[in-house]
Amino acid sequence: xxxxxxxxxxxxxxxxxxxxxxxxxxxxxxxxxxxxxxxxxxxxxxxxxxxxxxxxxxxxxxxxxxxxxxxxxxxxxxxxxxxxxxxxxxxxxxxxxxxxxxxxxxxxxxxxxxxxxxxxxxxxxxxxxxxxxxxxxxxxxxxxxxxxxxxxxxxxxxxxxxxxxxxxxxxxxxxxxxxxxxxxxxxxxxxxxxxxxxxxxxxxxxxxxxxxxxxxxxxxxxxxxxxxxxxxxxxxxxxx
Numbered sequence: 001x002x003x004x005x006x007x008x009x010x011x012x013x014x015x016x017x018x019x020x021x022x023x024x025x026x027x028x029x030x031x032x033x034x035x036x037x038x039x040x041x042x043x044x045x046x047x048x049x050x051x052x053x054x055x056x057x058x059x060x061x062x063x064x065x066x067x068x069x070x071x072x073x074x075x076x077x078x079x080x081x082x083x084x085x086x087x088x089x090x091x092x093x094x095x096x097x098x099x100x101x102x103x104x105x106x107x108x109x110x111x112x113x114x115x116x117x118x119x120x121x122x123x124x125x126x127x128x129x130x131x132x133x134x135x136x137x138x139x140x141x142x143x144x145x146x147x148x149x150x151x152x153x154x155x156x157x158x159x160x161x162x163x164x165x166x167x168x169x170x171x172x173x174x175x176x177x178x179x180x181x182x183x184x185x186x187x188x189x190x191x192x193x194x195x196x197x198x199x200x201x202x203x204x205x206x207x208x209x210x211x212x213x214x215x216x217x218x219x220x221x222x223x224x225x226x227x228x229x230x231x232x233x234x235x236x237x238x239x240x
Contacts, residue, residue, distance in 0.1 A: 012053040015235045016041075019218075023229065026222040037222055040088050042214075042232030044069065048076045050236050055082050063109075063230050065091030067100045074104065090211075090230055092116075092136070092146050099123045102131065109172045109211050109230070112136040112146040114156055117163060124165035131165065134172040134211050139190045145174055150194045157198055161205055170209030170227070171195050175217055184217045188224035 024034040042063040043051050051062060051073065062085055064070040070087065077085050086106035093101055093111075098119040101108060111117050111133045124131045138147035148156065153171075160168060171194060175187040191212055199207045213221025213229040221229055 008050075009053045009056070011237075012050060012235060013057040015237075016054060016057050016059060019231055019234050022219060023222060026219040030223045030225075032222070037226060038228045040090070040211075040228055040230045041235050042090065042230050043073070043236065044090075044232065046232075046236045048073060048080065051077070051085075052080055052082065054235065055085065060084050061086045061088060061106065063088040063090040063232075065089065067097060067103075070103070071100075088228075088230075093120070095119060102127045102129060106132065107169065107209075107211075107228075108133040109228075110134070110136040110146065111166075112148065114159070117160055117166060121163040121165045129165070130167055132167050132169055134170050134209060135160070135168060136172045137191055137194055139173045139187050139194070140176050142176060147173065150190070153194070154198065154201065157201060161202055168205065168207065170207045170211070171198075172211035174214070175212070175221075177216065181220060184220040185224055188212050188217075188221045188226065192225040 019039065023037055023039060027034050027037055038061055040061045040063040041054050041059050044065050064073065064087065087104060088107050088109060089101065089105050090109045093116050095115065098116060101120055102123050108131060120131055135153055136147035137153060138145045138149060171191055173191045175184050192210060195207055195210060209227050210225050211228040211230065213226045215231050215234040218229040218231055
């Protein structure tokens with residue numbers, strides 16, 4: 001591995017093994033198969049050498065939340081031959097940034113309001129492409145968090161599904177940073193119920209994806225139906 005000690009490579013490999021084992025166990029306890037949940041390794045602020053180490057250990061889905069950092073890493077990954085990476089953008093967009101969201105992302109996780117959806121749709125249309133997106137839902141109701149309120153997303157859904165250059169694949173949320181397991185389960189189950197209600201409203205849509213769960217709460221998220229978990233520090237350590 002370039003610019004990376006053997007000790008660091010082994011650390012990342014060991015961390016991935018631990019996270020994957022805990023994910024598999026959580027899925028098993030919930031009566032789900034391990035392949036029902038995708039691990040997105042949140043590599044934001046971490047160097048390409050860390051990404052290369054995780055890639056060598058079989059990781060393919062990586063999450064970034066800053067567009068300038070993402071583009072630098074895309075070019076670096078190409079130079080290193082990491083050609084199977086599936087990039088996820090897990091941050092929110094400012095209005096002036098949406099044109100940069102028309103990028104080689106497997107999935108945009110955090111479309112948090114109608115204005116941003118409209119702008120992404122416009123920019124994707126100009127680029128003659130279709131973006132795969134999730135709608136961010138503020139289930140907890142915290143003022144510090146982005147996202148649609150559950151009632152608001154139900155009202156907006158017909159319009160959002162009508163945008164020709166967006167494909168809505170499901171929902172995303174961030175739980176409160178708490179140690180209360182009951183509170184975490186309540187938030188994650190509320191997102192699943194919101195998705196189920198939206199699916200009933202639009203039976204022809206494919207809203208199967210639920211992006212929920214991070215380092216501190218991913219096992220609770222898997223128990224409540226997460227299909228994507230976004231894990232950073234449990235793999236790469238604390239961010240600088």
